[in-house]
Amino acid sequence: MERVVITGVGVVTPIGIGAANLWDGLMRAEHGFAEVASFDTSAYKVHVGAEVKRFRVEDYLPDVDASTLGRATRFALAAGQMALDDAGHDLKTIDGTRAGVVMGTTSGEPNLIETFNDCKIAERLDDMGPALARRYPCHNIPATLAAHYGFSGCAPLMIPAACAAGNYAIAHAWERLHSGRVDMMLAGGSDAFSRITYTGFARLMAIAPDICRPFANNRKGMIPGEGAGVLVLETLSGARARGADIYAEITGYGFSCDAHHMTGGHPDGRGAVGAMRHALEISRTRVEEVDYISAHGTGTPSNDRNETTAVKNVFGDRAAQVPISSIKSMLGHTMGAASAIEAGVCAMVIRNGLIPPTANLDEPDPYCDLDYVPNEPRKHSVRVAMNNAYAFGGTNASLVIRALED
Numbered sequence: 001m002e003r004v005v006i007t008g009v010g011v012v013t014p015i016g017i018g019a020a021n022l023w024d025g026l027m028r029a030e031h032g033f034a035e036v037a038s039f040d041t042s043a044y045k046v047h048v049g050a051e052v053k054r055f056r057v058e059d060y061l062p063d064v065d066a067s068t069l070g071r072a073t074r075f076a077l078a079a080g081q082m083a084l085d086d087a088g089h090d091l092k093t094i095d096g097t098r099a100g101v102v103m104g105t106t107s108g109e110p111n112l113i114e115t116f117n118d119c120k121i122a123e124r125l126d127d128m129g130p131a132l133a134r135r136y137p138c139h140n141i142p143a144t145l146a147a148h149y150g151f152s153g154c155a156p157l158m159i160p161a162a163c164a165a166g167n168y169a170i171a172h173a174w175e176r177l178h179s180g181r182v183d184m185m186l187a188g189g190s191d192a193f194s195r196i197t198y199t200g201f202a203r204l205m206a207i208a209p210d211i212c213r214p215f216a217n218n219r220k221g222m223i224p225g226e227g228a229g230v231l232v233l234e235t236l237s238g239a240r241a242r243g244a245d246i247y248a249e250i251t252g253y254g255f256s257c258d259a260h261h262m263t264g265g266h267p268d269g270r271g272a273v274g275a276m277r278h279a280l281e282i283s284r285t286r287v288e289e290v291d292y293i294s295a296h297g298t299g300t301p302s303n304d305r306n307e308t309t310a311v312k313n314v315f316g317d318r319a320a321q322v323p324i325s326s327i328k329s330m331l332g333h334t335m336g337a338a339s340a341i342e343a344g345v346c347a348m349v350i351r352n353g354l355i356p357p358t359a360n361l362d363e364p365d366p367y368c369d370l371d372y373v374p375n376e377p378r379k380h381s382v383r384v385a386m387n388n389a390y391a392f393g394g395t396n397a398s399l400v401i402r403a404l405e406d
Helices: 019-027 071-087 111-119 131-135 140-149 162-178 195-203 234-240 272-282 301-321 333-354
Strands: 006-014 099-104 157-159 183-189 227-235 248-257 291-293 385-393 395-402
Touching: 006 019, 006 071, 006 162, 006 234, 006 333, 019 333, 071 140, 071 183, 071 227, 071 272, 099 162, 099 333, 111 195, 111 301, 140 183, 157 162, 157 183, 162 183, 162 227, 162 301, 162 333, 162 385, 162 395, 183 333, 227 234, 227 333, 234 272, 248 272, 248 333, 272 301, 272 395, 291 333, 301 385, 333 395
Parallel strands: 099 157, 099 183, 291 385
Antiparallel strands: 006 227, 006 248, 183 227, 248 395, 385 395
């Protein structure tokens, strides 16, 4: 069985486009929260989101016709190109029959449905042309990447596993590589800012009116966001053969389902516990080895407390010793892209020996009494990181990412 490594990271986020820019923003504890610009929120009680500003896919792929692509697909293409560049790949030397694409999403391309609805109300359906049928289906996101790069080693797959989708996609790619079926995969997640998604969270009264404060006593909810995260995953043997600069190794993953509620996780964190324990088991990692946990950390009371309970259940007496942080305190919740971006950040944490903070954590929730790295980055040697993601329907996925060791 092949070992699987991360050789490239590409991201589009509300606080930075490209891995280096994102990292700099995290180290400065910047945030991307502002009044929503993509649609009118005057009828809502909340008006804040985390949107990507000043993005053009043509800046990263000049030969792409953006008018034929949905926004989430544009994010994914740009992130994929950045990841390939970061990995030092020359497309001319890649055997496309041994490469593939798998992506995750929450909503796919909902902006097109929203535009269709607006045109229907205004009786301007002719304005849509063939755009809806050509651009809306969410499978277009990985299919577009596969077609653009000529990666035909496996069917381009979209995993719509909501807020855990990025981790699910990375885990599926890991299986393909681990079994030796392919040599390289582009894997990650992408979602565009959506009126549909925003309305749903607003109706749940889950959106904060100002900023996101995970694990804080004065938190007021999550902040919807958008973006993409794509990793280049390769077999260790292939990466070494071409002299690649390797970030880290993915040694295992764990999946679970709470089977409890349509939107809320089980209050004792049983689903999160299962995902973490399975990830540790598959990766043959002991709790004593984990140096950092990238939390799901949305900033809602139920998520923060359930996640705290789950970490305590899995890590026992060591739970208070493991640094934990939520970068959603700065990016907002980028939906299906979230855990993919966070997996890339875990790889950068291992490389740089710095942990990003949980921003805006000035008044800790007494129940959330673990080490959540408040407000400032921390210098800390990390050999093993765990990346957690939990989604509506109780869908959970954890990854174990380890510094490469012979």
